[in-house]
Amino acid sequence: MAFQKPTGTQDLLPGTVETWQTVEQKARDLSRRFNYKEIRTPIFEQTELFKRGVGETTDVVEKEMYTFLDRGERSMTLRPEGTAGVVRAYVENKLYGEPDISKLYYIGPMFRYERPQAGRQRQFHQFGVEAFGATDPSIDAEVIALGYLFMKEVGLSGVRVEINSIGNADVRASYRQTLLDFLMPMKETLCKDCQSRMERNPLRVLDCKVDQDKFGGAPSILDSLDEECTTHFTKVKQHLDAMGVEYEVNSRLVRGLDYYTHTAFEYKAQGIGAIDTIGGGGRYNGLVSAIGGPDQPGIGFGIGMERIALLLEKQGVNANNQPPLDIYLIALGEQAEDEVTKLLFNLRTAGVVAEKDYQCRKMKAQMKSADRMQARFAAILGDDELARGEIALKDLATGEQRFVKLEELAQAVKQG
Structure with missing residues (x-):
């Protein structure tokens, strides 16, 4: 079911x-x-x-x-x-x-x-x-x-x-009678809800969506204030x-x-x-x-x-002002994968909106995910970069790529 x-x-x-x-x-x-x-x-x-x-x-x-x-x-x-x-x-x-x-x-x-x-x-x-x-x-x-x-x-x-x-309360009591005097002659032509309201709360008759065309000459409560x-x-x-x-x-x-x-x-x-x-x-x-x-x-x-x-x-107003993904991390190799898990947590702790792949996909598929998520940067970490203590940081808007120290990645992303 x-x-x-x-x-x-x-x-x-x-x-x-x-x-x-x-x-x-x-x-x-x-x-x-x-x-x-x-x-x-x-x-x-x-x-x-x-x-x-x-x-x-x-x-x-x-x-x-x-x-x-x-x-x-x-x-x-x-x-x-x-x-x-x-x-x-x-x-x-x-x-x-x-x-x-x-x-x-x-x-x-x-x-x-x-x-x-x-x-x-x-x-x-x-x-x-x-x-x-x-x-x-x-x-x-x-x-x-x-x-x-x-x-x-x-x-x-x-x-x-x-x-x-x-x-x-006094004004409404006075107006109630004035309004009833106006409504009573047409009572039988009004909808059932209006007929019921006339007995208990005649002011609400004016709120009716069915019989609005009949109330054009209704007395104004402003005249009873x-x-x-x-x-x-x-x-x-x-x-x-x-x-x-x-x-x-x-x-x-x-x-x-x-x-x-x-x-x-x-x-x-x-x-x-x-x-x-x-x-x-x-x-x-x-x-x-x-x-x-x-x-x-x-x-x-x-x-x-x-x-x-x-x-x-x-009205075509885009009220969605949520910030896009700051960075998408891509790991190439088992050692790099372990490091990315730690790096991802440290980025998020530093206030960076970060994500990575969880489906063991190839680099091309991961880059497509980064584009779909509208990430500002992709960061690629392989065993060689890991050995040097660096990561490749790519600006997805311009295509520019540079290497930054692992411990400086959060600052580099924040500075753009």
């Missing part, structure tokens, strides 16, 4: 994974520059955490979670998103007791049972940040700018930022303007999770079939207390790594 990978997953093979490594390194580098510290949480948590944190009326909780009973008959779920687990860790480890705000980032796999398509997998990966402890609109703008700069620095073009304010929410949103825009981050206000942007308040935003780009959202996030001022912690505000985003990789490929 030949096994195959599960539906909705993928193998990241050499030649592809290097792009992922570059993108991940950019995420880490940028997070450090913005003073966000890495956090790593379990890939499964108690199911109730996601029900309470993500929201029971969301598609994620209703349709997409991988949930199972462990051997203690406890209900566990593979994490479908990153924020709830980070908030749980923030509360459990009492990070709110620190005098400064907590700025955290994560990179890792998430799991949702969805219909696989380009940019949508059942196991997918996200880069996300979360900032706890500040209501200042400047932190909203900082988080948005971090994600935007990340996509810009990995080499993507055509990325758009869309922002909205979905207000506080109170003074506090209006001021907050205005300042967020002012901070983005000051940083030169271009954005569009989309009054129908609500995001798919229940915990958002005030600022909501998405990063968009064309090139992944019907999907144009690369990532997004928002402010969640009530989530920490909902998960059992103190009343601490928070804001964050999640960006899909698969979608970043797909867009880089579509």
Whole structure:
């Protein structure tokens, strides 16, 4: 029987994974520059955490979670998103007791049972940040700018930022009724999901992909904002303007999770079939207390790594900046072979990327391997060279060859 990978997953093979490594390194580098510290949480948590944190009326909780009973008959779920687990860790480890705000980032796999398509997998990966402890609109703008700069620095073009304010609980309660008044006359013409959402979370009706053409005249939540929410949103825009981050206000942007308040935003780009959202996030001022912690505000985003990789490929961006092989060692003779094993280890210890043949092939085949691996140098050691304490070092770009002392090989390679 030949096994195959599960539906909705993928193998990241050499030649592809290097792009992922570059993108991940950019995420880490940028997070450090913005003073966000890495956090790593379990890939499964108690199911109730996601029900309470993500929201029971969301598609994620209703349709997409991988949930199972462990051997203690406890209900566990593979994490479908990153924020709830980070908030749980923030509360459990009492990070709110620190005098400064907590700025955290994560990179890792998430799991949702969805219909696989380009940019949508059942196991997918996200880069996300979360900032706890500040209501200042400047932190909203900082988080948005971090994600935007990340996509810009990995080499993507055509990325758009869309922002909205979905207000506080009082604003949404008022807007809920205004929106229901608009939706009720067309209820029977809407899809079943929309009809169900109207009863429990009508704001999410505007997120429907099936009935978008019917919502052109929908009331804007921005018209329902109170003074506090209006001021907050205005300042967020002012901070983005000051940083030169271009954005569009989309009054129908609500995001798919229940915990958002005030600022909501998405990063968009064309090139992944019907999907144009690369990532997004928002402010969640009530989530920490909902998960059992103190009343601490928070804001964050999640960006899909698969979608970043797909867009880089579509846009023809070569994000693979992994260094090539420095040197390929070739041994001619048994004594030389023993010496090359030692020499290879010493080169690697000195920080040189080095390789040799392990298949007892002839010199011509080994030279072909050096070319395939894009080695900068080939070093050839025979019994005569070994007797003199030297090795032939050949520059594979120019064809120039010279002899260097064995103990000076690492330095010669580093100097080029």
